[in-house]
Every structure is written in structure tokens, then in C-alpha cells.
Amino acid sequence: MEEFELIRRLSPSYYRQSSVVKGIGDDAFVFRSSEDIVFTTDTMVEDVHFSKSTMAPHAVGYRALAANVSDLAAMGSEPAFYSVSLVVPPDWTEEEIVELYDGMDELGRVFGMDLIGGDTVSGKQLVVAITAHGYLQKGKARYRSAARPGDLLFVTGTLGDSRGGLEELLHSSPPFSEYLVQRHRYPEPRAVFASRLQGLNRLCLNDVSDGIASEANEIASASGVTVHVDRELLPISESLRSVYPEKAVEWALSGGEDFELLGTVSEQEKEELLRTAEHMKMRVTFIGTITSSDAPRVLIHSGEKAETLLPTGYTHLQERRSQ
Ligand SMILES: Nc1ncnc2c1ncn2[C@@H]1O[C@H](COP(=O)(O)OP(=O)(O)OP(=O)(O)O)[C@@H](O)[C@H]1O
Ligand SMILES: Cc1ncc(C[n+]2csc(CCOP(=O)(O)O)c2C)c(N)n1
Ligand SMILES: [Mg+2]
Ligand SMILES: [Mg+2]
């Protein structure tokens, strides 16, 4: 495999976004805009975010882009572009890299996104670093700091399935549940839902990459509020409950990589949010409330009992913290 020939093979033959001025092929990409623009970047590394036993190249590409689209959704934006920096180890073939790009394009197509450039270098492990861009109506970015006392806490889809799927892939052959494996490999970032909510006056959004224990704490800190989560209301799929009954709640809280949206909405705008979800046949579950606070935190309630929910979940570089 040779760098320039690979780039030629990976370059799109046309662009879906009409704002493209100069696509792949010069020193950089150019587009024209009069709207607010969102930029985000997330990276996937072999043997950290996936391994050859958990995911085929197609799913690696799909999920690397899905993680980025999920952050565009969490800002309320409409996905438009992505660029890809690739570190390719010797054991990955050209066909596997092409498959990885096919996986990205499968998701890119859903949102009308264009691949607009990137970089290709050789190295020891596969690394896919994506930067994605989205459009926003002016002033409509959905911040973690937008939660207010009296809001309702909601989450899209179901939680913990991705962690269940990973367990299946690492420890159970054949897997008990194809559904869980699919949810791990092919998450559905909620960008259409988020961009259809641009009419709401105020909305707080955060996407679930590390688990809601972590994401709810980010909302509490950024907004200066207490987030209350009701353990009994967590949306957990039938599959996860039946295959991993003892682990389901723990993984719903801190399994991570669900790429659902966790957010807060006012009582007044709740109905519009629900109507939008129903129209898309997408599950939205209200799982708690927001109250004012001098010390931002997350409380998890179970019947009469309430305890602090700490931001547990996957944290990179954790072993270096004490150094
Ligand atoms: N190495 C870095 N250099 C500069 N900014 C960074 C770096 N890593 C993260 N950030 C910034 O920190 C903020 C939070 O990033 P973080 O990656 O935690 O969010 P996320 O993408 O929602 O979470 P996750 O990576 O778990 O999906 C973002 O504004 C991000 O751009
Ligand atoms: C082979 C393999 N081992 C472990 C995991 C679990 N995992 C890796 S990164 C992450 C959190 C999100 O990362 P980030 O903060 O970078 O978005 C999780 C839950 C996996 N997916 N594959
Ligand atoms: Mg990130
Ligand atoms: Mg995020």
C-alpha cells in the first residue's frame, strides 16, 4: 500500500454539501458559511477503543465517526463535514483501510456528511482521529451549563447496551445477544433529533460516551445545580436485563459508549421534545429532575434512599493521576 494511491482511493468523487469551495486535493479544505459552526474531535485507538476481536474494520470506521457525530448532536448541530487522520500499522491491509472508510461513509451518508480531508502516516497501532464539523442556527448551541432548577432530566434510547455488547465480544462465544453486539459496534448518534429541537428556547445536552454517572456530573458542575437520577426509571433494554441481570444497572450508569443524549428541558418545553421524539419513533425517558445547589452534585434515588452518584466510568490516563 502506498500513501498517495490510498488517498486517491479514499477520496470522494462528489460532495454532498453545497458549501464546499475546495475539497480533497490541495493543501487544505475550503467552505463558505454564514451560520454558527461547531468543531469537535474524538480519537479511536486499537486495543483501547476496539480490538481486532471486537470489531471488523467497517465497524471501526462507523463507530469512530459516530463518536464525533454524537458530540455534534450534543451541541444541537447538524453534521456536515469530517476529516480523518490515520495512523496505519503494518498488519492492516489496504482493503481493510478501504473497508474502514466504507464504514465511515455508511454513517456519513445518513447525515449527508462529506469527507473533506485528513492525513495518513504509518505507525505501530491503528489510530483513527476524526474532526467533525456541523452547522447551528445562530446562538442555538446546547451547552452543559444550560440546566436550571425545575428542569426535567431525560435520556434517549437505552443505556448500558454497548458495555453488554463488549462483554459478549470479549467473554462469550458465540454471543447470547446479537442486539447487544450490534449496539456496541453500530451506535446511533442522535443528531437528527438534536437538530430538530432547534426551536426550543433552552435545552441542555451532553452525549453519553463515558456513562451517565460521568455525564450527569458534568451537567451538575457546568450548570451549578444538583442532578437527581431515579434508579428505577433508567431505560434498560430487555436484552441487557435478561443476559446480564446483575450488571445491567451498573453498566447503564457507567458502561459508556452508548452515544445517547442526556439532557434537561423545562416543564414548558417538555411536550415539544416528546412530540419530536414520537414523530421520529425514538425513545425518550425522563429519569430525574434538577434542583438548585451550593455544591453541584448528582444524587441517585432508589425509593426513599438517596446517595451521591460519583463520576465513575472510563477515564484515560487514570494511572497517571497520582504522579
Ligand atoms: N488534548 C486536548 N487538547 C485540547 N483540548 C482538549 C484536549 N482533549 C480534550 N479537549 C477539550 O476538552 C473538552 C472536553 O473534551 P472531552 O473529550 O472530555 O469531551 P467529549 O468528547 O464529550 O468526551 P469523550 O472524549 O469521552 O467522548 C472539549 O472542549 C475538548 O475539545
Ligand atoms: C477492546 C475494548 N476495550 C475496552 C473498551 C471500553 N472503552 C474504551 S474507551 C471507553 C470510554 C470512551 O472513550 P473516550 O473517552 O475516548 O470517548 C470505553 C468504555 C472498548 N470499547 N473496547
Ligand atoms: Mg472527546
Ligand atoms: Mg461529548
Ligand SMILES: [Mg+2]
Ligand atoms: Mg466525545
